[in-house]
Amino acid sequence: MTARTTDVQRTLEAVWRIEGARVVASLARMVGDIGLAEDLAQDAVVDALAQWPEAGVPRNAAAWLTAVARRKAIDGWRRRERLDERYRAMAYDLTQEAPGPTDAWEPIDDDLLRLVFTACHPVLGREAQVALTLRVVGGLTSEEVARLFLVPVPTMQQRIVRAKKTLAAARVPFETPPPEEWAGRLAGVLSVVYLVFTEGYSATAGDQWLRHDLASEALRLGRILAGLTPQEPEVHGLVALMEFQASRFPARLAPDGSPVLLADQDRTRWDRSQITRGVQALARADALGRGRGNYTLQAAIAQCHSTAPSVEDTDWDRIVLLYEALATLTSNPIVELNRAVAVSMASGPEPALEIVDALADAGSLPRSHLLPSVRGELLARLGRMEEARADLTTAAALAQNARVREVLLARARAL
Amino acid sequence: MAPVDRRDPNVKYMLIMRATDEAIEASRAVPFEEMINAMGAYNESLIKAGVLLGGDGLSPPEEGFVVDFSAEDEPIVTDGPYGETHELFNGFWIIQTATKEEAIEWASRCPLGPGNKLEVRRITDASDFADFADNEYVQKEEVWRKELGTE
Structure with a gap:
């Protein structure tokens, strides 16, 4: 060449x-x-x-x-x-x-928006939506998408080819959704973008706990979406949420590559300019005056952390309220678990343990390490060390990520 | 297209706008609103592509001042622009792209007329100081840069 x-x-x-x-x-x-x-x-x-x-x-x-x-x-x-x-x-x-x-060619934003909605069409499975969105909306090669998701290139190529065939077979029109489907379909698009981000924020696969590359691509997709649909508060909310979470990347990893929990992070290492962008994006969402949805509420919670000088000086009462608002929107057990953590900070471990036990009794999150790890920490604060160790050990056994597992085991040993 | 391994979507670049006296003189012939529109469209395209992180324009150099360290004892402060420098720093953008070529492509699209230059510089990150990662001031400086929003 x-x-x-x-x-x-x-x-x-x-x-x-x-x-x-x-x-x-x-x-x-x-x-x-x-x-x-x-x-x-x-x-x-x-x-x-x-x-x-x-x-x-x-x-x-x-x-x-x-x-x-x-x-x-x-x-x-x-x-x-x-x-x-x-x-x-x-x-x-x-x-x-x-x-x-040819110089006069001007692409139309509406076409790009149609492309986004088509790539995230509900006729496709989640993996296919993610792959196709990164490929056709993000402009990545199949090789790059494969590398991002740590799967062999032929697997990813197959996934993308199948996704296109599925769209064609289902005769999915190249259109934005009609008004009655708009909100649900937009939520689908946002969840695809957030899925890319969370895979980067807390990688479930591989031995790297943080994947900057994935998170950066998700942020770019989010900003593109915000440019396409500036009238949608949840889009700005999602961008804000990702900016706040990404602002902590420099503090989330210890020198040995192990994850550092929010409470233990050196807040001076948080990226202030990124936090500022998050604050601005959330303000744009709120300025639309249509109330707060799923992502906007999560962004508001993230903002409480991002603007607090320390764990002790965090407005935990406000965070509890925001989680309660979030819980009315969604019956997600992860939200309940986070609400429990916030309650423990605002009012102590006992009321928090009640929430966690209610989740456990309901059989929620059976295969996630999160529930036993939170429960273990609450028990430790209550001085119930034997039970705490048992829960943290259970959590370690459930953790998919090697780094997370090590942290949990170290915590159990330290009790 | 072939896979590219040098791609890193975290790299930030600063696009530094420099104008010569001739460029500034020539720009007076262009209606100001036309310039605002062209620049606005360019900024909008950066925003819509999701690559713009920040940027600002600078007021005319007459409003500025220069602190000159060439004297041995005390720095000398003078009003206005540099006496003999012909390229004035007029404003900047900070963008985040996956490759250097993408930064070049964006820079090339900036609606600037003859006599103007756009200098593109990669913004350093912690990896540039990896050999001095343990240095207390290197660590602190990283924090300062971020707090100042100049990161």
């Missing part, structure tokens, strides 16, 4: 990361299928790699890619031996739409 070709490839990758999603989105609107749109775009990328080293990188590279891909779509339809009416009409429409000078 010549130096020139390498340069072009790098430039092309940069352009793709910036505008690949918009290229695919505008093609998908033309052809009505994101799988086909992406194939066309990739063919255009191959052409670019062949032509740009000689001809130079066009001034509006994304417009060039879109124009080439669009021509390929038309040619493909014309070549079909038995043109059915639908394709004939589509090819005709595309030819009629005046292509104009």
Whole structure:
């Protein structure tokens, strides 16, 4: 590969990361299928790699890619031996739409939003939604998505191909959801983004407890969404929540790579500029005046921590109230568990233990290390050391992540 | 596209706007609102791509002052811009991109006219000081930078 070709490839990758999603989105609107749109775009990328080293990188590279891909779509339809009416009409429409000078190409935000909703369509499973979102909205290669999720490349390629086939087979229209489905579908999109983030924030797989790369991609996706739907408080709430949580990354790992709990973190290491961005995003959500939802409430809780000088000086009463509000929105046992922790800080371990025991009695979170680890800490504060050790040991046995397991075992030994 | 191993979505760059006297003179011919619109559209594209972390413009250099350390005893403070420097630092953006090429691509899209330059510098992080990680001041400085929001 010549130096020139390498340069072009790098430039092309940069352009793709910036505008690949918009290229695919505008093609998908033309052809009505994101799988086909992406194939066309990739063919255009191959052409670019062949032509740009000689001809130079066009001034509006994304417009060039879109124009080439669009021509390929038309040619493909014309070549079909038995043109059915639908394709004939589509090819005709595309030819009629005046292509104009490529520099004039302006991607439409609505198309990108359609792409987001299609990639997160409920006909797809969660893993497929995540993979497809990172691939087509995030502009990542299948190799990169595979590396992010620590799965073999062919597995990820298969997952993405299957996702596209599922969308095509279900004849999912390239559309944003109708008003009556909007809220639920948007919540689905946000949960995909947050899933990418939480996998980065507290990696369930691998021996690294923190995955900055995943968290950064999730934050970028969140900011893109906020740009697309500025009128949605929950989108800003999600961005705020991720900013607050990411602001603690520098303090979350001990030098040996083990996780440091919130209470033990050196708060001077928190990223102040990131906290400021979180505060701003939450203020944008609240300014919309439509009340606080799931992510906005979680962001408000995170903000209490982020702006408190120490654990003791944290407004725990307010955090308890916010958790109570969150609990009315969702029947998530994790929220109850967190509420118990907040109650223990505001009012002591006894009322908190009641909440945790109620969860345990209900059989909640049977396979999670979180419940016994919280219960163990509460018992320790109550001086019931024998039971505390037992719970922490149980928690360690349930922990998926090696680092977390070590911390729990060390804690049990120290009691 | 081929996998790229040098990609790291955490890298931050500062785009530093520098204008020569000629560029400033030439910009007077362009309606101010036109410039605001062009710059606004550029900023919006950075925001919508999720890469903009911050940035600001600077007021005219006449309002500024210079503290010069070339004298041996005391630094000398003078009002206004540098006497003989022809490239004025006018403003900056901080963006977060996965590759250097992506930063170059964004910088190239900035709507600046002839006579202007955009200097792009990677923002250092703790890994740049890894050899001195135990140094108390290196640790403190990291905290200070973050508290000042200049990180």
